[in-house]
Amino acid sequence: MNKLNKVLLVLSIVLILILIGTVYFFMSKNYYIPDLFVRGDIEEVINLKESSNFNQVEIEHNDKKIKVYKLENIINKVQPLSTEFKLVLSSSDELRAEIEGNELSESYLNFSSGNGWEVINLNHPISSNIKLLKNITVVTKEPNISESMTIIKRDENIIKTTVGQLLTGSYIHRPILEGSSVLTDQSQSYSVDIYLNKKAISLQDIVNEKIVGRTVLFNKNGETIIYRDGFLELTNNQINYYNPENREKLKNIAGIVLDAPSQSNKDVFYDSLYYLENGHKVLVILLDGFGYHQYNYCMDKGIIPYMEGIDNSSLAITSYKPVTNTGLAAVLTGKGPQENKIYSRDFKNIAVDDIFKIISEMGLNSVYMEGNINILNTSIDPILNPDLNENGITDDEIFKRTLNELNGNADFIFVHFHGIDDMGHSYGPYGEKTIEMINKTDRYIQEFAQNWPGKIIITVDHGMHSIPNGGDHGLVVYQDMFVPYLITDGGLKDE
Ligand SMILES: [Zn+2]
Ligand SMILES: [Zn+2]
Numbered sequence: 199m200n201k202l203n204k205v206l207l208v209l210s211i212v213l214i215l216i217l218i219g220t221v222y223f224f225m226s227k228n229y230y231i232p233d234l235f236v237r238g239d240i241e242e243v244i245n246l247k248e249s250s251n252f253n254q255v256e257i258e259h260n261d262k263k264i265k266v267y268k269l270e271n272i273i274n275k276v277q278p279l280s281t282e283f284k285l286v287l288s289s290s291d292e293l294r295a296e297i298e299g300n301e302l303s304e305s306y307l308n309f310s311s312g313n314g315w316e317v318i319n320l321n322h323p324i325s326s327n328i329k330l331l332k333n334i335t336v337v338t339k340e341p342n343i344s345e346s347m348t349i350i351k352r353d354e355n356i357i358k359t360t361v362g363q364l365l366t367g368s369y370i371h372r373p374i375l376e377g378s379s380v381l382t383d384q385s386q387s388y389s390v391d392i393y394l395n396k397k398a399i400s401l402q403d404i405v406n407e408k409i410v411g412r413t414v415l416f417n418k419n420g421e422t423i424i425y426r427d428g429f430l431e432l433t434n435n436q437i438n439y440y441n442p443e444n445r446e447k448l449k450n451i452a453g454i455v456l457d458a459p460s461q462s463n464k465d466v467f468y469d470s471l472y473y474l475e476n477g478h479k480v481l482v483i484l485l486d487g488f489g490y491h492q493y494n495y496c497m498d499k500g501i502i503p504y505m506e507g508i509d510n511s512s513l514a515i516t517s518y519k520p521v522t523n524t525g526l527a528a529v530l531t532g533k534g535p536q537e538n539k540i541y542s543r544d545f546k547n548i549a550v551d552d553i554f555k556i557i558s559e560m561g562l563n564s565v566y567m568e569g570n571i572n573i574l575n576t577s578i579d580p581i582l583n584p585d586l587n588e589n590g591i592t593d594d595e596i597f598k599r600t601l602n603e604l605n606g607n608a609d610f611i612f613v614h615f616h617g618i619d620d621m622g623h624s625y626g627p628y629g630e631k632t633i634e635m636i637n638k639t640d641r642y643i644q645e646f647a648q649n650w651p652g653k654i655i656i657t658v659d660h661g662m663h664s665i666p667n668g669g670d671h672g673l674v675v676y677q678d679m680f681v682p683y684l685i686t687d688g689g690l691k692d693e
Pocket of ligand 1: 486487521522523619659660
């Protein structure tokens with residue numbers, strides 16, 4: 199090896215050592231990087247402190263070239279629930295700026311030891327460049343009900359809000375005891391209580407009135423809980439319910455029903471068994487998609503003279519999600535989705551005994567009349583009624599077939615009419631064809647009654663609300679959640 203090569207080798211080694219030393223020096227300096235949460239009306243919450251997998255770009259700012267994150271990339275990653283949103287940028291010294299979600303093309307995030315997290319908006323007024331940034335909250339501007347938490351009463355939807363809106367409004371910090379521990383050192387013991395500060399809003403403060411009567415909370419999974427004090431807790435992208443007294447909790451609230459009726463369509467199960475045990479035959483008529491508000495309207499207009507004559511009528515609540523599978527399962531099992539495991543249209547296998555199973559164990563006969571498809575996997579097969587005359591409705595076929603069964607040996611007949619729901623979807627809950635269908639159904643029921651020597655229970659799986667071109671259901675709105683519940687006797691008394 200010649201002299202030059204030796205020198206180069208030594209030089210290279212020295213350079214490598216210096217490089218390693220430098221990297222080591224900077225790493226061991228141990229910057230404290232504060233949290234920066236991207237939260238609100240989004241799918242996925244991120245803490246920028248922990249997410250380093252965003253590409254950096256170089257921009258010129260205050261005559262310096264700096265490497266920054268593109269805000270747009272970060273917002274795309276968290277998946278805002280709506281395309282129409284704003285960003286609320288708030289700092290640890292309580293400064294706040296709001297920018298439009300669709301104007302982020304020249305907005306960047308920078309971290310420096312001096313300014314902490316800092317947003318740099320090249321297109322916006324300089325006052326939007328917030329330093330010591332603590333939270334970026336995505337707030338949906340005009341949230342749909344399905345993206346919101348709703349609070350409803352029996353005949354009114356009173357509140358529609360989102361976690362983003364609540365996080366940027368006012369709430370209090372409530373210290374909640376998380377746990378205690380004790381350290382014992384010879385004769386002395388030292389204890390510590392650990393508290394966690396929860397962001398809390400009382401239900402009273404949101405609705406601006408005292409909470410009286412029965413209040414029911416539903417979450418997005420179809421779980422439900424009865425409200426007993428406690429508060430709403432805001433997490434980074436959910437609204438939870440928490441009661442510190444008994445530690446009851448329900449995560450991800452979809453809606454809250456104030457002054458909820460104690461009667462529900464689950465009562466069909468218990469009422470039917472009660473009548474059967476007492477020697478009555480029972481006919482249950484389930485009117486798909488006939489909300490209490492439609493029932494009320496039709497009563498007023500004289501459209502349902504038979505049902506109008508039934509005195510034993512009440513307003514009942516259905517289960518969430520107010521769709522056919524969930525409502526039907528609640529009626530057939532007397533239990534909500536938490537127990538029967540029918541949370542939405544995606545579920546068919548009932549986790550508990552259905553009414554048909556219990557009736558057969560009593561030594562009695564059941565008949566189950568359906569439309570053209572099997573909705574749930576029930577313990578007896580339904581009699582399916584295809585649309586033979588191709589008029590788009592199966593109710594006429596169901597009607598004829600059921601009339602034959604009424605004189606048979608069944609102790610319990612369950613009839614599921616679909617026409618009101620079909621028309622409601624196509625023409626809206628008050629559409630002319632929907633109202634005609636309701637009227638026709640009333641006449642079907644009347645004819646059943648004249649031929650049935652037993653009890654009759656009429657109820658509904660879920661209601662129906664208006665949408666621009668028809669109707670739909672599946673939300674915590676009074677139109678979907680409240681249904682009629684009627685009990686009467688057939689024309690021929692079974693003495
Ligand atoms: Zn339905
Ligand atoms: Zn429907």
